[in-house]
Amino acid sequence: QSVLTQPPSASGTPGQRVTISCSGSRSNIGNNYVYWYQQLPGTAPKLLIYRNNQRPSGVPDRFSGSKSGTSASLAISGLRSEDEADYYCAAWDDSLSGPIFGGGTKLTVL
Amino acid sequence: EVQLLDSGGGLVQPGGSLRLSCAASGFTFSSYAMSWVRQAPGKGLEWVSGISGSGGSTYYADSVKGRFTISRDNSKNTVYLQMNSLRAEDTAVYYCAKAEYSSFFRSAFDIWGQGTMVTVSS
Numbered sequence: 001q002s003v004l005t006q007p008p009s010a011s012g013t014p015g016q017r018v019t020i021s022c023s024g025s026r027s028n029i030g031n032n033y034v035y036w037y038q039q040l041p042g043t044a045p046k047l048l049i050y051r052n053n054q055r056p057s058g059v060p061d062r063f064s065g066s067k068s069g070t071s072a073s074l075a076i077s078g079l080r081s082e083d084e085a086d087y088y089c090a091a092w093d094d095s096l097s098g099p100i101f102g103g104g105t106k107l108t109v110l
Numbered sequence: 111e112v113q114l115l116d117s118g119g120g121l122v123q124p125g126g127s128l129r130l131s132c133a134a135s136g137f138t139f140s141s142y143a144m145s146w147v148r149q150a151p152g153k154g155l156e157w158v159s160g161i162s163g164s165g166g167s168t169y170y171a172d173s174v175k176g177r178f179t180i181s182r183d184n185s186k187n188t189v190y191l192q193m194n195s196l197r198a199e200d201t202a203v204y205y206c207a208k209a210e211y212s213s214f215f216r217s218a219f220d221i222w223g224q225g226t227m228v229t230v231s232s
Contacts, residue, residue, distance in 0.1 A: 002154065035218045037155070044205055044222040045147075045155065056220065088155055092216040098171060099145075099219075101155040 003028060004089055004102035011108040017077040020105045022089030024070050028100060032092040034072040036065055039086040039104075048087070049074065076107075084109045112136035112221050114206050119226030122196055126230070130191040132206030132223050140164070140184040143209035143217060146191045148202035149225075158204070159191060163212035174200075196230045203227050 005023040012018040022034065036049035047056050049065035052072065064075045072091075076083055089102040118130040132144070145160040159180040160169040168180050179192040189206055204226055207219035 032216055033218075037219075044225050045219075046222065047218055047220045050210070050218040050220070090155075090218075098160070098169060099157045101157070104154040 002103040003093060003096075003100045004091065006087075006089060006102040006105045008103065009106045009108065011110055012076075012079045013110050014079055014081065016079045017075060018079060018107065019076075020074045020087050020089075020107070022072045022074070022102050024072075024091060026070060027095040028070075028091040028093040029067065029072055030070040031094055034065065034067050035090040036063075036074045037088045037090065037101075039088065041085070045088065079109055081109045083107060112208075114208060114221055114223035116204065116206050116223035116226040119204065119228045121229045121231065123232050124197060124230055126196050127192070127194045128196065128228060130193065130204055130206075130226055130228070132189045132191075134187045134189070134208070137208070137221075139182075139187040141212050143212055143214040144180075144182060144189040145207045145209060145214070145219060146180065146189075146204055147207050147219065147222075148200075148204045148228075150199075150202040153202075156202075160209070160214040161189065162214055167214065169214055193228070196228075198230050201228060201230050 033051045037045040038048045039045045052067040053065045093100045115133045146158040161180045165182045177195045182189040206223040208221040209217035
């Protein structure tokens with residue numbers, strides 16, 4: 001069972017806006033940055049959002065991140081078929097002295 | 111181009127050993143911490159181990175502490191994961207990942223290798 005809690009699945013139709021939540025505690029999300037990773041089928045994870053809401057070069061602005069208290073969210077607007085992937089939130093955990101991941105959310109584009 | 115190339119995976123019996131390698135290119139290797147992250151079949155991501163840019167500090171998840179050893183050779187731009195006393199539950203794809211900073215702490219993993227599969231089975 002992951003320390004960060006994500007819904008196992010999410011779905012939307014092309015063009016729609018979807019959000020994926022990530023719930024933690026003070027020792028992780030509450031006190032540290034949140035990161036989001038996208039894992040396309042059969043490939044390695046890729047950094048999507050860093051420091052709560054920053055996008056690495058090359059990541060479309062359709063992807064956005066936010067954080068409030070001990071929870072965070074990833075929003076994807078203008079949903080496309082190529083967005084179908086697993087999405088993981090992550091954060092440093094002060095109690096464990098290491099990085100932790102959420103269980104992942106499988107996004108399906110209907 | 112910034113790139114990480116993982117290798118060394120394979121089939122090993124319970125109790126056996128394996129050494130993974132990750133060759134880096136396209137960036138100043140010694141300036142960045144590195145980590146290993148694994149993913150069991152059909153499961154999520156789990157951080158395994160990290161090492162500072164200089165190699166002077168190492169960190170481990172409780173699940174592998176005392177069995178796995180991370181190291182790096184900055185002259186060869188390579189990070190290693192020595193895995194001993196392997197168990198069935200260590201079966202996973204192992205990814206090396208580059209940190210944002212030279213310190214391991216509170217850093218994103220901004221570049222990932224393609225992964226190498228480790229299967230522990232008799």
